[in-house]
Amino acid sequence: MSENSISGTYATGKPVAAPIPWYRRTFRWGQTNLTEMDPVYCDMEWWKRYWRDTRVQGIIVNAGGIVAYYPSSIKLHYRAAGLGDRDLYGEFSTEARKAGLTVLARMDINRATQDFYDAHPDCFVVNGKGEPLMADGRYFSCVNSDYYKTYIPEVLKEIIALYKPDGFTDNSWTGVSRQHICHCGSCRSKFKQYAGLELPAAADWNDPGYRQWIKWSYQCRMENWDLFNRVTREFGGPDCLWLGMVNANPVKTHASFCDLKEVGERSQVMMCDHQSRDPLNGFEQNSLNGQLLHGVAGWDALIPESMANYIRGVRSFRQGSNPPAETRLWMIEGMAGGISPWFHHVGGVQEDRRQFGNMPPLMQWHEANETYLYNRQPVSNIGLVWSQENTEFYGRADADENVALPWHGFVKALKRARIPFIPVHADHIARDAARLDVLILPDLAAMSDSQCEAVRRFAESGGHLVFTGATGTLDEWGEKREFFPLEAVTGIAHSHQTEGAAGKQSSDWAFFDTHNYIRLPDLDERHEVLNGFEQTDILPFGGKLQRVQAADWLNAAATYIPSYPIYPPEFSWVREQRTDIPVMLAGENPFGGRIFYFAGDIDRCYGRTYLPDLGDLLAGAVKWASAGTMPLKVEGPGYLDCQLYRQTGRLIVHVVNLSGTQQTAGYVEDYLPVGPITVSVKLDGSEPACAAMKVSGLEVKPVIADGWATVRLDTLTDHEMIILE
Template sequence: MSKTDWFNKRGRGIHLTIRDIDCDNYDAEQMAKDFHEMHVSFFSFFAGGYVSTYPTNLDLQRESPYLNGKDVTGEIVEAAHRYGIKAVAMIDLGILPKKAALQNPHWCSVDGNGNLYESTDGFYVSCPLGGYQKDYAVQIVREIIEKYDVDGIKFGGASYGFKSSGICYCRNCRTDFKESTGLDLPTAKDRTSPVWTQFTRWKLKKTTACVKYLMDVVKSVDPDMPVFGNSVCFGDPEWTVGSSLDVEQMSNYQSAIQVEAQTRFKLDASGQAQWQSLRWTGEEARYMSSVTDKPIWVVVSYFMAWPWRRSAMTPVEQKVYLAQIAANGAMPMVNLSGGPPKVHEDPRGFIAMKELFEFHDKHNDYYDGDVSAANIAIIYSADTLNFYEPGNHDSHDHYVECIRGVEQSLLEAHIPFDIISTQTLSDEMLNKYKTVILPSMACMGEQEAEAIRRYSARGGGVIATGETSLFDLDGAKRNDFLLKDVFQAEYNGVTLQVNGKHTGEVMQAYMNIQDSTHPLVQGLEETSVVPIAYDYCTIKVSIDRTVVPLTLSAPFRVFPEGLSYTVEPDTGAAMAVLSENDTKGRTVYFPHRIDRLFWQTGIPDLKQLLVNAVLWSMHGEVPIVVSAPVTCEVSLRKKGNKIMVHLINLTGGRRVFNELVPLHGLSVGIKEPSVVKAYLLSTGESLEIRKSNDLSQVTVETLKDYDVVVFEV
């Protein structure tokens, strides 16, 4: 197998963070043996940069003081190859050792007063436009490739991104920005300023250009050497937006794409704690495997995450966290910090890796080359993430919550879906789907709108929420929706709070059900109201071609309880607009952020409305029917004559999961009448097939954590 082939085969990886102190007595042979027993097929490891793990001849590379003449890099590569494991050398160019920074201050990021940005004591932040990336990187890459038989070069995530917490005013940045825009760099962060918009777009381009340059550097030394990087998707907007990462454009210049899902938990200095979504890994795998044909690595932390790098994540949660990656078209990868397995201070987490990796390895033919069989897509907009609601400090998070509200509703309803982006809206891409969903996709361009119009005209289903298409790509508000013809609704010029004017009183509002027989409100027959919050677009609806089954109630106080009622009439404001065009293309427009409210509250009625909208818009043509608790996650994949339903049990109660409640009697069916065989991948056990019309169903008696039902047609 050549250097250009191995990473195209679905595998299982580790990223090995090697600390200075680890170099003191590093047992590479034991490490490789442990990795082999865990069914690891590749790993990356710290080789060059601010921690260099080999004797370097480069004066400005910082060699680990614990090396003492040893060659840890060489020992690691040789040991890995003895066990048939691929070893990728990682270089981190984002941090400059003190000696390099003081001798070459023009390599550093600087603040408005010309002071170097310090990363930590004795280390400084490099600028991606500086000579460290542009010139010295060539020497580091050449030295490693010429000394060692590595299977790839990877650049750490900080190697090409801008400092997320400050503006770099170095000469290179000032000159380049001036030449590119005719403007001076902004003096402070102000998202409402047009200069900041141009600054953000400039950074996005420069980050991508840096990724391309580093790829070219590697290829100039060895044209066959695979090149990898590190990034993150929209689920961590603090990093994505702060460092100006366009992961889709960056993927054009990497052999395989690594994205992180590491910060599952964060406890900040003020004592504020925050959990990431339990479904983050699946989200990243779905998104990346939909927007690029290149291999995807999704890397999670072995540890619990910030601030605890030593304590292992519980095996129960780690296994289902990793399983979501494997189930959605990507390669699971674990960031191991604290030394190799034999000397790790908390080895309890390795069993999860071994179990999942062994299962994946044993059944690799079912993973390698599979593709999604979902017929629904959520559309993500990087422009909305970056430029919508610039005056709202939390706008990035709010947009992600809108997307995740839709994700969560589909996951709980066991409806498989992909996540695509506005950069992929070709007719060919959209034709894969019966319905596309635009969760509060406020920023939209003419080209994107036209793609949605053509899709709708071909009979595709469209669901949109909030202020979708009301803003241009830079976040400037339009007078009307760009998709008003698809929505069959016009913007009335103002977005209002559903709770009325801010008076200081705690208020409540509801959507009133006007037609209890409509499919949109199926399952809500026993109520006449559904809670609503936040803001809504006032709209004028095309009466002749639409149905409005939900309207807005008049808001009223919550306290005192004896006065908590209203005698005012319904406001008449449309809360859902449904239409069908001449080609049977159906559209549902919710002029409010029902998606975000469901994510924040989990109110079942909101999920019911979202799921009903999906089913109605796609004429009920879901590809699978699963009867299981909402904590059973489903992914639908296919390969050749095999259709595979991945089942992941997330019934763990409060996080961190320490145990899972096994699920019993799960009914799994696919809309495929020509099924000839069905079996459980873990055991090979044949499953009895029950057929009814075009539905082929089986029963899974017990699901402990992760398994796959395979249907052969």
């Protein structure tokens, strides 16, 4: 049987070989993001050698949309300035086919030329005055217009007829962002039919019509997703998929009306355009990317991710080579999260040729270790919950402050404490509850009734909860609930009143409102979450808290010290030493579940400051709630991101060394080796006889004791993958 086939049967019952579809067997990808002058200079022979060096199995190359790289016969389909008589997309497609590679035609459909606008002005975004939206001499197309509904399907059909690509990608399929309310005729009539309302004149979260427009805007994008897939499958066959592209950050995607859950439910493969780290999220974001997208698409789906080889950061340079360690760590973290690597270069010809040395070694390692990187399931009993509704209707005009910081605060705290977790969409709590012991709800304020009900059932079955802030106090539209639906299982009654600093801190460091603290109890009364703080009676806070009433089975683990002057130093003394206002509450509910509630927004504060004390509190609460059930322990120096997976007959541990990368923005120039590191995995039956290190090449016998298998790494440079079997 060939590697591109699977066994099956005809009606006769005789075994046959059926082809494995491309989206189940293409693990390594390459993208040449063509520029308009590449048809003049691009060297196909060079790219063929690079494909071999990087072991790619599929390529993504520009075909049409904003710029056509083939001789399109469609009127107004703008051709690349340097195309002339050349068919550059056709050449890439032909040579890739000869090499046995999957080919995806890349599109960009969010804007068009002056000629197109002059011929079809009704296809483009306009403001309330009827003025078109433009950038760099191009007009932005409207997702509800005939540009999307008629013209782009014709382009897809032409490309299919000429080249028969395996599928299509598009990095701008969602159109313009939420910053622009399009008032074209298509949008006006369609929204009227949907909501019975006129389009909102401006962003106003207090306007129910604006909130309806937000929800409707997501629906419009998914309608186009379904339309394009109907076209590509009808004319290209059932496996010719239109895939768009997504960013895996669940907060960032709301700006473009991309609903990751809806996309995941429709996708055989999710193409992730999340090219590098950013100052807030760091490298650890990439292992999270893979797990979050697998959570919505399934662990049998492949998740390729575009990985930039050009310089990104405070200043980006499209043709400059990214520092090798920067690219490599992003790739390694992605692989640890189940992501398929996908090189990305802007331009078919590069004068800074250093970037072409970034990918081959790690792509070759990926090929050699394919067996361990796919067909596996994460092993974790802790779920970190997110949702699009919370981003929209709690995040509202400031999703970074309201949603991203609490979410990221927990991500960072768990990664730093080497606690494996899985991202869980709020709609999937009931689906995933059976394999979880702990749910974390990071200020998940806006929740639907069904989401609250799923949390309630989880807690009533003995599940443990760690939650913060205003979780569950708003409905799915972001409106305050009269009654907190989780009161019976959490012991918390909300007053909808807050205390302390609210909103962003000013650039002036001497900011009175955030100069507040946490009061710790006397040593003999302290909760175990406060272990390690024996030498202090206060902890820095810097945030706000919810005023709540607590059931008698909850105890205050710490209380609030109100703000007082920070400057001048002579005035910086505590005005109110003690209050009875709880910052943290802990206890066991009547159903046997452990409950830890952060009334104070410690998750948000940690996401903003990375102050270690706050991260220790978050991680300590999760460890306490898990009651000793976590399946992985990693001990030793350094900032390590650790993931645990199960395959039939084996356990797989990824340990990625991020030491030195978490302090400031910039670029990784070298690795900081750490060690020794001790890795212990809780066994669920058979005892592994061997531990194979797939980076260093070593093999050792694990130490088996008390139901754990332990392996020692003397030193860790960038990463290690341990196979226990």
